[in-house]
Amino acid sequence: MSKIKIILDTDPGNDDLLAIIMALKSELIDIRGMTIVGGNASLENTTNNALSLLTYMNRVEVPVYIGDPSALNESSTSPEEFDEFKSHRIEIHGETGLHVSLPSPSIEPRKIHAVDFIISEAEANKGELILVPIGPLTNIAMAIKKEPNIKDWVKRIHLMGGAVNVPGNVTEHAEFNIYCDPVAANEVMSSGIGIKLCGLDITRNTSVKREETDWLHGNSPGEKVIRQLLDTVFKKIPDRNYFSLHDPITVLSVLHPELIEWELFDVSVICNGPESGKTLGTVNAGGSVAVGVNIDQDLAKIKIAEILSN
């Protein structure tokens, strides 16, 4: 059976780390490359985290491409807004994006820009490539803008972002990835590309609880580093009793879409004002965005643990 070709567009990020290890471990996934975006930490940190993780996992053949810092950065916002945003992300992901230390990278990012890699891979694998963005949608929107034909070339996008029927997690209205670059998110949602949207509707409550210390019990390098990470998160954030599997569910949705109940919507994003980053969904049987509205949480967690234990 041929493998599923994906590009993982990521901003590692604690839960990104789990998702990346899943993609590396799944026998059904052919990870063509990782494209990096700023979000959970600066672009420099997220790039470093990706390279360090591949070094740790002994998967240095997977190419890494640097992309965009994402719209929400020091130069695009007021100092107050940026400070507030930064303290939110530091609380969740720490200063550098990860609550676990990894070895220094033994590899360098490739010279090509992430956006150009996305375009050339899509062209070379017409009808086969699935984009899996699990961070702000800046790189994906830039790729669509630079090469509109990409809409016909990619097979689908499975993305982590948004909160269609539930409240946000950065503000009352907005989910983090969409909040970071609402304009990009709006462009991607309205591109007409078939999207499977894994938003907070299905990801927030699918979580590892503080007391579930035996969720992963194997001794592979991936399982060990994840156990260490969960342990640190629960120690550092004493009032947090769960760790949401946002990004891992998005990778899972590529492998096991049947665990999720999907409903077709038209989705747009509010791009400014107090509701900036809010995802607005209207049910439409002819819509291009399949929103995950329900998930078999227990089975999803079992499957994720299974893949991580490979």
Ligand code: BDR
């Ligand atoms: C999303 O935001 C990030 O903090 C996580 O990595 C995930 O992609 C959840 O809102």
Ligand code: CA
């Ligand atoms: Ca992420």
